[in-house]
């Protein structure tokens with residue numbers, strides 16, 4: 001719970017504030033860009049939310065914040081309840097963003113795919129009763145797809161509750177050693193009708209993407225949209241292998257998709273041909289392939 005005594009001086013005056021426990025994960029800025037901005041090593045309020053839409057988004061950010069760093073001087077219980085009821089947020093058709101990001105995954109986004117032959121959870125949100133109830137109403141969770149070792153969060157609890165099959169790559173298995181389905185090697189797997197698992201080593205050795213219906217690509221921390229630069233960006237905070245990262249990205253040119261749904265970074269929806277152009281562009285911008293390196297350079301965790 002946010003504390004007024006830790007209120008950051010970078011917040012503009014008013015009801016909403018961010019305190020110094022903020023980890024600068026970007027969740028609030030994605031959910032409520034009209035109110036939150038990056039300011040040094042933290043997020044802060046640059047515009048107090050006004051009107052129903054901005055207030056709703058600000059309360060969504062408050063609830064999704066993985067470390068409870070967002071507070072209000074005077075809480076609005078009704079608005080807060082409305083925002084809580086909005087999770088998981090439907091992005092399109094059967095695709096949902098869960099909210100309730102977890103501090104255990106540095107605030108990574110997680111997603112829910114509603115499917116008649118069994119629902120999928122892509123990475124894990126905080127274990128939250130509200131989400132458990134909604135998932136249950138929608139038929140539970142059959143598969144829990146873990147994009148990579150960083151974003152496991154409360155996957156074990158969700159899997160236990162729903163009897164879900166956890167899927168993780170062998171190279172990242174240390175993060176979930178008792179996973180039921182361990183993916184080996186770099187081959188693409190048809191996991192279920194409409195679902196393809198594509199190993200994309202680079203950010204980590206065991207990073208994987210999930211392609212659904214040749215439309216939605218869940219990328220974990222392999223790749224995200226950068227709203228500031230107006231283009232795709234590859235994992236930059238940590239790179240296990242630059243060479244593998246580029247090879248994995250190039251391999252995605254084989255596929256057609258319109259959505260990128262990442263763990264960290266922005267989601268993007270583009271026509272498939274434009275998405276391919278953006279993929280080519282991000283590869284052109286990368287440095288020449290080099291030997292494997294480990295680096296800490298940026299924001300994608």
Ligand SMILES: [Fe+2]
Pocket residue numbers: 148150151203221300301
């Ligand atoms: Fe990561």
